[in-house]
Amino acid sequence: MAEAASAPPPQTSAKVSDIIKNYRPSRAFRGNSKPDAPLFITSLDFDDQGEYLVASGDDETIQLFDVKEGKSTKSVPSKKYGVHLARFTHHSRQILHASTKVDDSLRLLDLHNESYLRYFSGHTDKVTSIALSPGTDAILSCSKDDTVALWDLNSRNAQGKMKLATPYLVAFDPSGSVIAIASQSTSSVLLYDFRNYDKPPFATFDLAPHEDRYTPSTRGRGWTRLEFSNDGKHLLVGTDYHGHFILDAFEGHVKAFLVGKSGATGRAAPVSTTGKPLGQGDVCFTPDGRYVLGGAGEQSDTLVWDLHQPPEPGSILKPITRLQYRGRSSVVLANPRYNMFATADKEIVFWLPDDNAKAVEK
Template sequence: MADGQPQPAAPPQPQQPLLQCQKVSDIIRSYRPTKAFRPPKDAANSNYVTSLDFDDQGDYLVASGDDDTIQVFDIKEGKSTKSVPSKKYGAHLARFTHHSRQVLHASTKVDDSLRLLDLHNEGYIRYFSGHDDKVTSLTVSPGGDSFVSCAKDNTVAVWDLGSRNAQGRLKLATPYLAAFDPSASVIAIASQSTSSVLLYDFRNYDKSPFSTFDLAPHEERFTPSTRGRAWTRLEFSNDGKNLLVGTDFHGHFLLDAFEGTVRAFLVGKAGSPGRAAPVSTTGKPLGQGDACFSPDGRYVIGGSGDHSDMLVWDTQQAPEANGVLKPMTTLSHRGRTAILEYNPRYNMIASADKEIVFWLPEDGSRSSEK
């Protein structure tokens, strides 16, 4: 492998068994860091992980970094299996298709094309050209081979993996984030400058949105100093009931996915994770937001900003009278959590900043990080 393998943060220890049957509510408080993968020893100190994604089965994790590499990890084995260099084009927003050996990613150099990588032979299957500025969001349909990209050129493009040409395009103001609902029938697009989230029938995305959620009054209330900017994440819960709008600094909006009402504002962060997601204007490393839903849709897990912990919010808890929801628990960590993803099939979490950390529920054995 051209760029070397990441080094474990501690002497290798057996990977704890992955738990698939336990309810998230039974183990959510017991997550602990169990293994960490540091950048290669010869890497520059400035190298950061910029995206994480699991495949459909939860067996593999793919990560992109600002060192222009794509890393692949075997979850069951608890080890890195591949490091693919992308020195010419760069790599960001690496996303598995429904084939665990194929990964889509955005480019950070040369042009703004999307690229479909075959992990087996480390060659590109197809380029998807059409954006005139950096891609800010890349989301694959849970129901097929369609995917959607957003970019700084104020366009949203709809693609099919089988064709290099876009199937359609929307022109909107700052549509920097997009997300499919679990049924793959609705696409949500977040427009930062207009403080709105637009919902489209994906089969008729060329029509007007069937619903628009106006977050301006809620931004005035909860995030007045960053109104119209600093949105970092857009994600539906797997039960389709909630929609998460993550922000860089103050906290996260939990919306009713049908009505657009703000169910709660998730507080507890202590500053910014230090990333420029989804748009970089200050030279900060890129990212993809620092919060996500658990697979059962009940919990939101997020970074704590400047502090070295992870926060967990229970969306079934009633918010306080002022609309804020505080974390139900804090998961101790030694480093910043700038990016995180919850495994879709196993009780396992991956987080990252400069190094990638695997989290498992504590089973009484000693963590390999301590």
Template sequence: MAAVQQKVADVVQQYRPAKQFKGTKRSDGSSTHVTSLDFDDAGEFLVAAADDEQMTIFDVKEGKQTKSIPSKKYGVHLAKFTHHPRQVLFASTKQENSLRLLELHNESFVRYFTAHSSQVTCLALSPANDQFISCGNDDLVCLWDLNSRSPQGKLKLVTPYLAAFDPAAAVMAIASQSTSSILMYDVRNFDKAPFATFYLDDLEDSYTPTTKGRAWTKLEFSNDGKSLLVGTDYHGHFVLDSFQGTLKSFLVGKTHGTGRAAPVSTSGKPLGQGDACFTQDGRFVIGGTGDSSDLLVWDLQQATEGSQEPTARLPSNGVKSAVVQVNPRFNMMATADTRVCMWRPQDQI
């Protein structure tokens, strides 16, 4: 497999579907939906959570499925690898809305974390240590350490459905979608007021007027910490200056919604974690169109303030990409809807 040192710019337009993995069916014949994807730190394994209450582990180098782990009692969403080998943290979708840390080797629980009284909407792991953030539909944000069952701190905010750490693990951003704002906190002073608040009201009035105050699906820092991606369900995605909160670009080109309820389900739609993300170098954003047509690529070096059209389209061969995740180490990525698909540069297929 080509290492990420091969410049992303040289291969990003060559990505093509390389391998699809068969999805599962319910007893009534309907398809189950993958709700989240995550790669481990080394980029060698992928975990997919699905609404059939099980998670699946894939070996990236071998291009094969290695293990399926049911979670019928608790449900599973937002499954994420920790920095510890073979451990996955995930949010329950039933029972007490707890978070659970699972050891994959023997499929046993290491620890569980209980604080939320409603569905957890986002999990964000610190890039530097064992801290993580959880956001919930109960308007609660918790800062945790994987080694303790009790939160290190709590915040009560208005619809704080999404959160992200910056690459230095010094700043965390919390998106409050009903107030159209992003709150910036110093992680060391989590209990203090945010040091900055970015208001997106005017941007939403200009670019997403019919969905103002809703439909935010993703919050992510670029790897250099200078940009902040705010993904939306339909109209496009905002790329902000992460220091000033000003608009760098609004990424257009989507033609449909994803059909997912991200991050909160009020209509019975399957959950999701957003269909756009930065590439490893932070230069590009890759995202779905909302239907089964091409994946879209936006080159942020070509961005000008205002709407930005895709700089490339990647043929999907009918693969719908309701969830999109780029591998942190290798030039490959994964997408999912009812099945998981691995993408590689076409000269590696």
């Protein structure tokens, strides 16, 4: 990938609220694909320290970036198996990813040696979501085979499985003790005690009435993102078209519906049946839990919502600002430690506060 002209790497010292409206694109990394077969970035992930970014693309490569230096450092091909949903483990030199070819295994890649350490086989259809426990080597994966599998990074065999109706997305809460599983066909989010995942869910959030109200034309489909805020109070359910739900993570009621998108992102998140490029959702929390960053759909803006702002009647929450750039924000991810975030479509863009505001290490 080629590097564009850029600003300095992240620094330290300002509150997020002081600089959230001042983010600007600082570096862009463009694909080297042929004009008739453009590269689309399908997933992004930061390591625990926020110092590295990994990206997967539909050219079947894994790209590694140094955030502080603002440069691409490695490109690893995965032509045989394909790659999607590339995730760092708690080791910044190990990447876990789903396969898009050959079989439906998860694969653990050592970036230093560019060799696979372990395969995790058991799913019989495409993996749609991968979540790593915040404090352990436990992994959860959802698949189109209607199962949720529990893995340990140190063993190739599944530690357990759950059979559910279309488990599509999965997320750990910040403590690692609660898991949320989103089922599109039932329009529900199920909460489980991770230590007793084989028991029935302790809570079920029914989103069907809210979909009838806010997203009637895409009810039961188009969910792209499931994420807890870092304070554990909110649960984000991202959708591909109308907007995004912010739920109370304890009671399940809708605290806000985030509007401002102009149509779909053009992605199939996270599994494609129509030939569209893959994705992982175009929305995320900032690490402080106050803001939500998201793409603007067909437009090229990145939207920012402030959850401290009172919603309008009907729990509608509009963006407080639009951050402009020439390309779509089809994948959006906030850095867990530094005040920077990344967006992607056909290129990866690093966003930093402008020269009048400094970034902060959290």
